[in-house]
Amino acid sequence: MSFRLKLMLPLLAVFTASVGYPLLYAFYLSLTNYKITARYNTRLVGLKQYIATLQDPNYWSALQVTGTFVLLAVFIEFWLGLFIALALQKQTRIRNFTRSFLLTPMFVTPIAIGLMFRFLLNQQLGVIPTFMAKFGLSYDFFGPGKALYSIVLIDVWQWTPFMVLLLLAGLEGLSRSPFEAAKVDGASAFFTFRKITLPLLVPVISVAVLIRALDAMKVFEYVFAITRGGPAIQTMTIQYYTYQTGIQFYRLGLASAMSYLLLIIVMVIVVILFRRIESTRKNP
Amino acid sequence: MASISLKQIQKSFGEVEVVKGLDLEIPNGQFTVLVGPSGCGKTTTLRMIAGLETVDSGVIQIGDKDVTKLEPKDRDVAMVFQNYALYAHLSVADNIGFPLRSKGVKKEEISSRVAEVAASLGISELLKRKPKELSGGQQQRVAIGRAIIRNPQVFLFDEPLSNLDAKLRLEMRTEIIRLQRRLGTTAVYVTHDQEEAMTLSDVMVVMKDGVIKQLGKPDDIYKKPVDVFVAEFVGSPKMNLVKGHASAGNFTAQSGFQIKVDPKLSGEITLGIRPEDVKITNKDASSTQGKVEILEQLGPRAILTIQSGNQQITAVVDNENLKQITDKTNISINSHLEDHHYFETSTGKRLN
Numbered sequence: 001m002s003f004r005l006k007l008m009l010p011l012l013a014v015f016t017a018s019v020g021y022p023l024l025y026a027f028y029l030s031l032t033n034y035k036i037t038a039r040y041n042t043r044l045v046g047l048k049q050y051i052a053t054l055q056d057p058n059y060w061s062a063l064q065v066t067g068t069f070v071l072l073a074v075f076i077e078f079w080l081g082l083f084i085a086l087a088l089q090k091q092t093r094i095r096n097f098t099r100s101f102l103l104t105p106m107f108v109t110p111i112a113i114g115l116m117f118r119f120l121l122n123q124q125l126g127v128i129p130t131f132m133a134k135f136g137l138s139y140d141f142f143g144p145g146k147a148l149y150s151i152v153l154i155d156v157w158q159w160t161p162f163m164v165l166l167l168l169a170g171l172e173g174l175s176r177s178p179f180e181a182a183k184v185d186g187a188s189a190f191f192t193f194r195k196i197t198l199p200l201l202v203p204v205i206s207v208a209v210l211i212r213a214l215d216a217m218k219v220f221e222y223v224f225a226i227t228r229g230g231p232a233i234q235t236m237t238i239q240y241y242t243y244q245t246g247i248q249f250y251r252l253g254l255a256s257a258m259s260y261l262l263l264i265i266v267m268v269i270v271v272i273l274f275r276r277i278e279s280t281r282k283n284p
Numbered sequence: 285m286a287s288i289s290l291k292q293i294q295k296s297f298g299e300v301e302v303v304k305g306l307d308l309e310i311p312n313g314q315f316t317v318l319v320g321p322s323g324c325g326k327t328t329t330l331r332m333i334a335g336l337e338t339v340d341s342g343v344i345q346i347g348d349k350d351v352t353k354l355e356p357k358d359r360d361v362a363m364v365f366q367n368y369a370l371y372a373h374l375s376v377a378d379n380i381g382f383p384l385r386s387k388g389v390k391k392e393e394i395s396s397r398v399a400e401v402a403a404s405l406g407i408s409e410l411l412k413r414k415p416k417e418l419s420g421g422q423q424q425r426v427a428i429g430r431a432i433i434r435n436p437q438v439f440l441f442d443e444p445l446s447n448l449d450a451k452l453r454l455e456m457r458t459e460i461i462r463l464q465r466r467l468g469t470t471a472v473y474v475t476h477d478q479e480e481a482m483t484l485s486d487v488m489v490v491m492k493d494g495v496i497k498q499l500g501k502p503d504d505i506y507k508k509p510v511d512v513f514v515a516e517f518v519g520s521p522k523m524n525l526v527k528g529h530a531s532a533g534n535f536t537a538q539s540g541f542q543i544k545v546d547p548k549l550s551g552e553i554t555l556g557i558r559p560e561d562v563k564i565t566n567k568d569a570s571s572t573q574g575k576v577e578i579l580e581q582l583g584p585r586a587i588l589t590i591q592s593g594n595q596q597i598t599a600v601v602d603n604e605n606l607k608q609i610t611d612k613t614n615i616s617i618n619s620h621l622e623d624h625h626y627f628e629t630s631t632g633k634r635l636n
Contacts, residue, residue, distance in 0.1 A: 177369035180336050184440075185430065186357040187386035195382075199373040 030256035037250050049257035059258060061233055062241040063265075069148060069237060070216045073155040074209055080156065081163025081208075086193075088164065089171050103165065105158045114225025117154045144231045151222045151235055159215070163208055170204030171197070206277040210270070217266065238262055285470055286347035286437040287312040288333060293342035295328055302328050304494040305342070310472055311487060315464050317473045319481035320491035321517070326474045327442055329491075333472060334363050334440050346437060362431035363440040366447060368423045370415040370430075377402075377411040380429040387434070401429045404463075421452045428460070432467065439464070441473040445480065457483060478518050482506065490514050508625075512632035515556050515625055521587055521598050524562070526555045527629055541595035544570050546621055546636065553635065556625035559587070562599035563618050564609070571616035579611050590617060 030049055034042045053059050084102070091098060105113070121141040123129050132139060141150040178200070182192045198205075220239040223229060229236035229244070242262070246255025288310035295303040303325040310316045318326040331337040333344060335356035344352045351359045362383070370379050378385075380401055381394040389397075402408045405425045415423055424444060431439055441460070445453045461484060464471045475481055481488050482502040490497045490505065490513075498510045502518075509515035515523045528537035533547035535555055545555065565571050574592035586606055588599045599617065601609075609615060626635040 175367075175369075177365055177367055178371050181363070181365060181369035181371075181430075182382070182386070183336065183356040184334055184361060184363045185383040185386055186434075187382070188357070191386050195374075195386075196371060202373075 026256045027260060029253050030260050032253045034253035034256075035250050036252060042253075045253075049254050050261065052254060053257050053261055058233060058236070058241060059238075059261075062236050062238045065148065065234070065236055066217060066219070066238040069152055069155070069219055070213050072149070072152045073159070073216050074213050076152070076156050077160045077163045077212060078205070078209055081160050082167050084160070084164045085167035085171055086197075088168055099168075103161045106161050108158070110158065110221035111225055113154060113158050114222040117150075117157075117222070118226045121150060142227055142231070144234065147227050147231055147235045151219070151226070154222050155216060155219065159212060163212060166204060166208040166211075167201070170201050170208075173204075174200050203277065206273065210273050210277070214266070214270070285313050285468060288438060288470065288472065289343075289345040290329070290333070291343040291345075293329070293332060293344065294340045295325075295332060295337065296340055302494050303332070306494070306496060308489065308496065308499070310470065313468050313470055314486040315461070315471045315473065315484055316487045316489060317475060317481040317485035318489045318491055319475055319478055319517075320497075322476055323493075324491040325494040326476075326491050330363075330440055330442055330472060330474045333438070334361055335359050336363075359438075360436050361438040361440055362434065362436040363442065364424070364427050364431050364444045366443040368415070368420075368427045368447075370423055370426055372415055374414075375411065376407065376413050376415070376418070376426050379415065379426055380411075380433055382430060383434045397433055398429075401433045404432075405429050420448050421456060424448065424456060428463070432463070432469075435467075435469075437470065439469050439471040441471065443475055444473075446475070446477070453480075460484065479520060482518070490517060492517075508634070509556075510634050512554060512556070512627050515627070519558060521559050521600065523625070524555075524557045524559065524597050525627075526557075526595060526597075528553070528555065530555075537595055539594035541572065541592050541597075543572055543619070544621070545624060546626065549626060549635070552629040554627040554629045554632070556627060557597075557619050557623065558625075559598045559600040561619050561623035562590075562597060562601075563620070564599070564601060564605060565616050565618040567616040571618045573614065573616055576609060576611055576613045576615060579609070590615065592617070 031044055031046060032042050033045045033049070088095070088098065088102075120126050120128050123140045123142075126141075129139065129141070140146060174197075178196055179192065182196055187195070218239055219237050220243065223235050223237055223240045224243075227235040229240050238258075242255050242258045245258060246252045288308075290306055290308040290310075293303055293306040293308075294301070302323075306325075306329060308329075318329060320326050328337055332339050333346075335351065335354060335358075339352055342352070343350060346359060346361070371382065374382070377395070377398050381398045384394045384397060398411070399408065402411055405428060407422060407425050407429065410418060410422060410426075415426065418426065424447075427444070444460070445456050448456060457480060460473075473481075473484055475484075485502050487499065488502045488505055489499045492513055498505050498514045505514065506518055509518060509523075512525060516525060526535075526537045526539070526541060528535055528539075528541070530536075530545050530549040530551065530553050532550075533544055535543050535545040535549075535553070537555075543555070545553075567573070572592055574590040574597065576588050577591045577596075578587075578589040580587040580589075583603075585600055585602055588601055588609070590597045590599060597617065624636070627633060628635055
């Protein structure tokens with residue numbers, strides 16, 4: 001065995017034990033009828049769990065909820081983040097302070113953020129509804145038809161700084177000279193932004209949006225801490241639904257099948273996006 | 285077309301004052317070159333004319349208009365940058381057409397103007413390409429195309445040739461002169477290369493440490509540099525400058541080197557002789573003896589580095605006058621009094 005392969009062995013061993021084994025075992029589970037409450041009757045059932053998942057209207061609803069959440073959250077985070085990044089780029093004084101201050105939401109664990117907003121936005125005791133009531137406004141943040149948007153806002157609150165960080169790094173990495181040329185060429189600020197800043201920033205934007213979208217797809221803590229999927233199933237995201245099936249209802253076989261289906265969907269999206277990123281990198 | 289007038293322009297970056305109360309009149313339709321060593325404030329001056337740097341104090345006028353506080357886009361200037369500053373994601377055609385597009389000119393008009401400009405620069409076949417698919421010279425042509433397309437009042441060039449190889453640099457130099465003559469647009473050009481400045485300029489402005497040392501026609505500056513700095517900066521190889529003492533028509537350098545000078549001079553002076561004014565003669569009373577240390581052949585001419593006592597003298601000699609001279613040959617040198625440049629040693633100012 002060559003020296004290079006020997007050097008790789010420890011990593012391979014750790015990787016196999018910590019990632020490979022759980023992945024394969026989950027795949028095995030997804031092909032069985034495994035339930036924690038009846039685990040002595042476990043047997044292989046082929047693709048039955050996959051078929052059951054695909055026929056489950058709640059799974060499709062959860063996918064739709066997650067999709068809506070991801071699209072809305074990432075869309076707002078991107079535009080808001082870009083706006084803040086552009087503003088911060090122009091900042092001359094106390095730059096480092098603003099930058100670190102802005103990043104603080106990212107340092108807090110999402111479950112704590114979830115709990116925090118659960119109280120802040122609670123209709124009876126929350127600070128924000130109480131404050132709004134003083135102006136005669138009444139809004140149930142976690143009521144029917146509103147809860148999902150409130151969760152989007154929480155995600156925006158916590159993760160916009162991440163967008164800012166990546167986009168700011170991207171902006172500062174751009175060469176100054178095309179922008180100076182554009183100034184002399186008579187382009188307005190908006191024209192420069194549309195025709196120069198955005199196109200030049202596309203590689204960074206793709207990566208930032210991709211990372212954030214994958215991360216947002218995993219949304220679980222806010223739902224767990226605040227709505228538990230409700231009202232009804234309006235905030236039942238795919239991760240929470242899978243958790244409920246596997247951990248609360250003990251149907252690990254079915255939950256594994258759900259996870260694998262999600263994995264396939266995500267992989268398809270990622271591959272498509274990566275191809276696009278690569279092609280824009282080659283032909284900016 | 286317009287003249288440019290800079291009045292008492294001052295600019296500092298933090299503690300460092302880079303331009304110190306500069307007064308400069310740039311004539312209408314002429315090619316003005318700002319030249320000087322790095323850090324002399326020439327690029328900052330150009331960028332202030334463009335509006336890319338603010339002015340700490342002073343007034344900038346283009347034509348009759350005070351543009352001191354105006355944005356670059358409102359000054360009607362076009363600039364060519366050292367690193368081309370092309371829009372990497374746009375095609376050549378879109379790069380050239382950008383200034384018109386940003387002004388909202390109609391598409392058909394833009395494409396006909398782009399085609400016209402591209403043809404005049406010989407880059408018509410490159411219009412569909414992206415900048416990174418072009419050579420340095422082609423990129424610079426595109427940048428020039430982008431500058432000329434909207435007929436600005438003023439062209440600004442910020443060391444546009446310094447990223448090109450030597451051969452291309454000469455080619456583009458000629459092309460820029462031809463272009464400027466044809467369009468008759470006022471041009472301000474910044475370079476650190478004195479040769480480029482000499483060949484391009486109608487008016488040459490030599491700068492150092494944020495002030496103008498000398499301004500005039502390149503030939504006048506070459507023949508009568510106002511001080512030691514300009515004398516040494518302009519011309520290649522550099523002017524020989526020898527510090528020493530003059531009395532009764534005899535000059536004695538600190539190194540012991542002796543030569544006849546203008547008898548009216550006395551005291552501590554710096555003698556300047558251009559390498560091409562150093563003549564090789566027969567040994568006689570007025571000549572100085574030396575030995576050829578290094579002989580560099582340039583084809584029609586040769587550069588001789590001559591050691592005379594402790595003094596090193598550079599001479600440029602036509603090949604036909606070289607005759608038997610090779611390395612290590614002992615020779616006699618001389619120079620005409622009217623070719624001498626005299627400077628006061630303490631201040632560096634010209635005396636004659």
